[in-house]
Amino acid sequence: MVWLRRTTHYLFIVVVAVNSTLLTINAGDYIFYTDRMWTSFVVFSISQSTMLAVGAIYYMLFTGVPGTATYYATIMTIYTWVAKGAWFALGYPYDFIVVPVWIPSAMLMDLAYWATRRNKHAAILIGGSLVGLSLPLFNMVNLLLVRDPLEVAFKYPRPTLPAYMTPIEPQVGKFYNSPVALGSGAGAVLTVPIAALGAKLNTWTYRWMA
Numbered sequence: 334m335v336w337l338r339r340t341t342h343y344l345f346i347v348v349v350a351v352n353s354t355l356l357t358i359n360a361g362d363y364i365f366y367t368d369r370m371w372t373s374f375v376v377f378s379i380s381q382s383t384m385l386a387v388g389a390i391y392y393m394l395f396t397g398v399p400g401t402a403t404y405y406a407t408i409m410t411i412y413t414w415v416a417k418g419a420w421f422a423l424g425y426p427y428d429f430i431v432v433p434v435w436i437p438s439a440m441l442m443d444l445a446y447w448a449t450r451r452n453k454h455a456a457i458l459i460g461g462s463l464v465g466l467s468l469p470l471f472n473m474v475n476l477l478l479v480r481d482p483l484e485v486a487f488k489y490p491r492p493t494l495p496a497y498m499t500p501i502e503p504q505v506g507k508f509y510n511s512p513v514a515l516g517s518g519a520g521a522v523l524t525v526p527i528a529a530l531g532a533k534l535n536t537w538t539y540r541w542m543a
Contacts, residue, residue, distance in 0.1 A: 347408055374476075378469040378516030379523055381433055385409075386464045386524045387531035389439050390456060394535050399447035402460075406439035428479040434471035438464045453532055461528030465520030473513045 389402035410432060417430040442460035449455035 374469070374473070374512040375516045375519065378472060378512075379465075379520050381435070381472070382438070382465045382468040382520040382524045383527040385435050385438060385468065386442070386461050386528040387534075389442055389464075389531070390460065390528045391531040391534050393443065393446055393456065394453060394532055397451060399443045399451070402439040402442045402446070403436060406435035409435055431476060431479055434468070434475045437471050438468045441467055457528045457532055458525060461525040462521045464528070465522070465524030466517045469513050469516035469520060 385406060389405045392405050393399070393401040395401075413432045417432055420430050421427055441463040442456065445460035445463060446452070446456040449459070
């Protein structure tokens with residue numbers, strides 16, 4: 334029965350990671366379309382870090398195994414790469430879709446949990462802060478490696494919008510001068526309470542399973 338429970342736990346992680354990937358995709362256009370990524374970077378960096386933290390810490394504490402957060406982020410990444418491949422198969426360029434960098438931030442959460450000898454509160458405070466601080470940095474490095482967003486925007490407008498809503502030019506730097514710093518600062522503050530919510534979900538899960 335032990336192996337059955339463990340198998341059920343990990344299958345449960347796969348199912349929810351896939352669904353959370355769908356929610357994350359809907360939460361942020363910058364994940365996919367490079368013609369929107371610069372203007373929405375701060376807002377969607379926060380949505381990425383909070384979405385990652387709540388699911389990763391939930392399953393890490395659920396299994397009690399350091400490394401589960403990285404496993405969770407890996408499933409999200411693979412699922413999004415499948416979506417990237419689908420768009421590429423439809424004829425859009427490789428750089429049209431940008432896959433977020435979740436794995437390194439999840440590894441930092443695992444590291445905080447492991448280094449503090451599986452301390453739940455340290456995972457929430459330290460791990461949550463590290464996720465919020467690091468994710469915008471990793472994502473900006475990733476975005477700098479793709480083609481110019483203007484080029485993609487003009488040649489390949491978003492197919493999900495009517496022509497009159499297609500952006501003409503991204504408003505780079507209109508509301509902020511340092512999107513990485515703003516995204517990291519806001520993410521570090523907001524990810525901690527969201528991580529605490531993910532940890533609290535374990536209590537409700539155990540009560541439900543009982």
